[in-house]
Amino acid sequence: MTSAALAVGDRPPNLEKTIELPDMVAYAGATWDWHRLHYDTDYLATKGLPAPLVDGQVFGAYLAEQVQDWLGPRARLRRLSFRFAQMVFAGETVRVTGAVTAVEDTPDGTVVTVEQTITVVGEKERVAVKGATAEVVLQ
Amino acid sequence: MSLLTPEIEAMVGREVNYTAPEELGRAAIRYYAQAVGDDNPLYTDDEYARANGYDGVIAPPTLICETNQYAGLERDTEGYAGHGWGLDIPGTRQVRGGNSYTFHRPVRPSDVITATWTITDVRERVNSAGHEMLVINSRANYRNQDGELLVTNEETLIFVALEATA
Numbered sequence: 001m002t003s004a005a006l007a008v009g010d011r012p013p014n015l016e017k018t019i020e021l022p023d024m025v026a027y028a029g030a031t032w033d034w035h036r037l038h039y040d041t042d043y044l045a046t047k048g049l050p051a052p053l054v055d056g057q058v059f060g061a062y063l064a065e066q067v068q069d070w071l072g073p074r075a076r077l078r079r080l081s082f083r084f085a086q087m088v089f090a091g092e093t094v095r096v097t098g099a100v101t102a103v104e105d106t107p108d109g110t111v112v113t114v115e116q117t118i119t120v121v122g123e124k125e126r127v128a129v130k131g132a133t134a135e136v137v138l139q
Numbered sequence: 140m141s142l143l144t145p146e147i148e149a150m151v152g153r154e155v156n157y158t159a160p161e162e163l164g165r166a167a168i169r170y171y172a173q174a175v176g177d178d179n180p181l182y183t184d185d186e187y188a189r190a191n192g193y194d195g196v197i198a199p200p201t202l203i204c205e206t207n208q209y210a211g212l213e214r215d216t217e218g219y220a221g222h223g224w225g226l227d228i229p230g231t232r233q234v235r236g237g238n239s240y241t242f243h244r245p246v247r248p249s250d251v252i253t254a255t256w257t258i259t260d261v262r263e264r265v266n267s268a269g270h271e272m273l274v275i276n277s278r279a280n281y282r283n284q285d286g287e288l289l290v291t292n293e294e295t296l297i298f299v300a301l302e303a304t305a
Contacts, residue, residue, distance in 0.1 A: 017176060026174035030167070032207035034218040043217070056235055060201040061175040068200075073181050073191040076242070077200045083237035131237075139192075 006103050006112055012070035015096040016121070017062060019054050024090060027058055051089040059084075059094075059129045063116050066096045067134045071112065075136045078111070082132035086120070093121050094128055109139040142228065142273040142298065143263040150224070150258050150275075157222065158253040159209035165248040167208060168198045175199070198246040203281050204238065204292040209252045222256055228273065228298045236274065236295030243288045250283040259293075269303035 017023075024038050036043040037053045044052060064077055088094060095118070102113040114136065118129035172182040177199060180187040185195040203209075207221035214220040226233075246252075260276040279292040 023174065023176070026170075030171040030174040031205045032210070033205075033221055034214055036218045040218070057201075057205040057238075058175060060205065060238060060240065061171075061177065061199060064200050065175070065177045065179070068179060068181075073179070073187070076245075079239070079241050080201070081237065081239035084235050 006100060006110075008100050008103060010100045012066050012098045012114065015062060015066040015069070016093060017096075018093040019058075019088065019090065021052060021090045024052060024054060027055060031055070031057070033057075049087075049089075051091065054088040054090065054092070056084050056088075056129075059118050062094070062096050062118065063129070063132050063134060066098060066116065067114050067136050071136050071138060075112075075138050077134060078108075078137050079135040080133070082116075082129050085127045085130045088120055088128045095119050095121050098134070106137075109137045112136045112138060141263060142231065142271050142300065143261065147261055147273065151261055152258065153224070154255060154257045155222065156253060156255050157210045159251055160211060161251065163198060163203070163208070163246065163248055163250050163252060165196060167206075168196060168202065168248055171202050171206070172199055193245060194247065196248060198248070200242050200246075200290075201240060203246055203252055203254075203290055204240055204279070209254050222254070222279075224258065224275070224277070224296075226275070226296075226298070230302070231273070231298040231300050234297050234299060236297045238295075239293040241291040243290060246281075246283075246289050250289065252289075253282050253284075255280045255282070265304070266299065271300040271304050273298040 028034055028038050038055055039052050098114045098116040101115050104111045114134045116132035120126050120128050169183050182199055188196045210222055212220045256279045258277045262274050264272045264274055266272050275296045277294050281290045282288055
């Protein structure tokens with residue numbers, strides 16, 4: 001992907017992830033985060049939650065993966081911000097969508113800004129992460 | 140009663156440092172990449188990473204913002220072993236607002252991470268349902284053993300009153 005090929009409104013391919021409980025267990029291990037919210041059903045019942053809660057921090061990884069895969073291994077993610085909207089539970093599938101909102105030439109290279117959203121797909125479709133913005137430098 | 144007590148206000152500027160007991164490591168990077176389902180060879184294949192301008196494999200950018208590896212803390216009764224401010228505010232529930240990451244330089248397996256967490260701002264708001272909220276902004280700077288700034292993580296935590304005030 002070269003900067004000349006990019007324009008405002010371009011969209012990276014959607015990224016879909018189904019987050020099963022074993023994925024969440026692996027993530028909990030890989031991030032040294034063993035909070036009971038993410039696997040302990042007895043604990044979850046005391047909190048009134050219907051199923052293990054997906055650790056929201058993982059969505060940062062998905063947002064980064066979408067732009068990195070699209071813009072290639074020489075692209076460098078410079079900034080990433082996101083806000084949590086709705087909870088996501090074990091077994092649900094999320095979709096990361098995005099669109100280019102700016103392409104600017106700077107002394108560091110071409111900076112591409114992509115606005116992203118993460119939506120839970122299926123019968124209870126809802127927004128999980130809103131107002132995400134990734135800034136990627138192409139060199 | 141206001142959630143923004145003098146004790147809470149006095150927390151602005153509080154700082155905590157954590158230094159990992161060892162290098163981040165290639166296995167930790169591969170484990171994380173596999174756990175999030177990201178098969179980009181930048182994280183596992185030295186040759187591929189070198190061909191794309193790096194010294195060797197790098198960590199996925201958000202890894203050090205998400206891991207508690209550096210903290211070395213005992214897990215609490217809820218199983219959590221990461222950084223926290225020890226805030227227990229009666230009559231509220233804690234929710235995560237969001238994060239803003241700035242990536243200054245790539246993180247490598249040989250980096251020994253030091254995280255410096257600082258409370259930057261506390262303020263009070265009322266949400267659309269009339270519930271008081273305490274919004275706590277903090278910042279983590281992650282550096283390696285050479286003092287190089289790797290990533291900055293700005294985080295918003297929100298404590299929402301369980302009952303509406305009005």
